[in-house]
Amino acid sequence: MTLRLPYPDRGLRAYEPRAEPRALTPGAPFTSRTVFSAAHVVADPLADTTPDGPAAVDWDATLAFRRHLWSHGLGVAEAMDTAQRGMGLDWPTAAELIRRSAAEAKASGGRIACGVGTDQITAGTLAEVRAAYEEQLALVEESGAQAVLMASRALAAAASGPEEYLEVYGHLLRQAAEPVVLHWLGPMFDPALEGYWGSADLDTATDTFLDVIAAHPDKVDGIKVSLLDARREVELRRRLPQGVRCYTGDDFHYPELIAGDEQGFSHALLGIFDPLGPLAAEAVRVLDTGDTGGFRELLDPTVELSRHLFQAPTRFYKTGVVFLAWLAGHQSHFTMVGGLQAARSLPHLAHAYRLADGLGLFPDPKLAEERMRNLLSLHGVNQ
Template identity: 55%
Template sequence: MRLPTYAGMLEEFRLTGDPLIPRAPSVPLTRTAFAAAHVVSDPLAERDPWVGRPAVDWENTLRFRHWLWDQGLGLAEAMDTAQRGMGVDWLTAKELIERTMREAKAHPLKPRVACGAGTDQVPLAELKTADAVLAAYSEQMEAIEAAGGQVIIMASRAFPAIGADSATYERVYRRLIDQAAAPVILHWLGDMFDPALKGYWGTRDAAEASETVLRIIGENPAKVDGIKISLLDKAHEEEFRKRLPGGVRLYTGDDFNYSDLIEGDGKYHSHALLGIFAAIAPAASQALEALAKGDKATYHALLLPTVPLAREIFKAPTQFYKAGIAFLAWLNGAQSHFIMPGGFQSSREITHYAEVFRLAEKARLLSKPDLAKERMSLLLRLHGIE
């Protein structure tokens, strides 16, 4: 088949790889691994996709979650990967959480599910005080706990919008942590993923922000399961995790450097809460299985080829990464389409999808090659490429 390139040319490409077959790990994993999953819309039910609530395709959306669980991965639900604040509103996210938790409880592997709590049910213009932000978070946390999910306290655009200082973050987060029914996961999301989060923790200086976060965790470490850091800064994450209290995990959200960070340095390592794991699930699951067996050669052989793919999926503008993840789910038959809320599949160009296809094949991640080729060909023809 002929695939477009970034040079504006068409280039011959043949599927030659030996694809990984999705399966469950044969041993317990030594790293906690959450894959952050996306949402797809029902093409027949969607109306005015840029306006109002999406018409979620529940069958395909939940089917993808089962695909992840069947491979032994946990799930991070209703996060930015699921287009929170980018087409998916709180009422839709709440229904997603409730449906997902019912499915998870019935799944034979009893997967871990952690769910994002934010403040997006209240218009940003109405979140003018710390108490208003606290109340909005509390409402969502209560809904997640009622459904049986673990809480992830997501970063809220409301804090930068009101110019919150570090003391305000500390006061609100301490209340949220203290009142949670079970240990929570904190989320430090960089502005490369959401520009509205610039200056989170009350400063644009990463070192100063780290001190604020560590003080918050240090106040009640027994109620903090861990913190997900998504800054795409390997050195910062390695230094930060050394300073965490015992028992508090560092969940890497670094979709560029996850291989080294998860392996660790022999003394410290990161766990995983990653959007890219939803795209590379067979490689991630089987690599973590190898790591649990002490087979680092296989771990690297499986994960290292996925890094170029991750860098392509998460290329700038990074906030559009979820389109590539949904695309791969479609190629692999985990979903029957990749129509996304808000028409988000149009946020990436055909050359990007062609490059994702190439790199996924090289990473052994086109698990159904004939189906992947057929679907890629359909997309090419839609773009006038025969």
């Protein structure tokens, strides 16, 4: 049965949904790359909340999704921007998420890294920024998870130049119990991070970023780069000290960056690997055999979907990620913390459905079709 789907020109066109899912099953752990999926949170649709109130999370569904990712060999990057940190997920709820997911990872034997930020404050002095980071770092380390030092809006506002970044990050790295991942999130994901590392000039900012790493290479497991600039990421990873990994966060160019070149490659920590999890895992296992062509053959066709979900304003990509999780049957509703399900248009969501369906991402295509039909009806698009 066809669906009449809306397009940006306000027209409706027929689409024939896929009849059968792609066969994707759990497999062996990866050997050639370390791969994290930055996972979304499932909201509690029955909670009486407001957009600016505390987040209400469906813990059972949220943790079940993490078990799904672990079952395919993926690591989970927890409480990152995909989980709506700073966009609906408040710090007390993020702290609970970290505790619960870390305990679940231990029970499941899954790999987990958790975001450390400063979102318990909105602004403050450099000393207050350091204290906020320290509080979160302590919680993540106590949970047994690896720490990801995320970019801080409060630090971006408080710092007057590169020296303050060197001081704050140096202070944190010196006290970190285990090597951490440093996260450089570009302003396309969060406009408040414009000029991070003390300069709007990316070459200057890159030098400061590398200075932080060079001063503490034993405390940096790797870097996560989310600038959507493949050339810059390749140049940056070639300048890293020996033993410091580059985890691509580039949701536009990830196949080529993970595949790498004659001088190296990127590992991965990606929001797009939330909806792509099983397919991405299969592609990496092909890469493990040395078959770069087979890896690209599987992953290259997914880039159109990723670019669509992450199109400007990029920070609203989470809406598409949760939408696809609903269609795939990982949650029973299309509701998000902070009401963010309203952040993308119906034509945008319809195109995401077409692309995901074409890739065979839905374990039950009929369920996805039925849910898409219900969403269209809710918006007055009768079939």
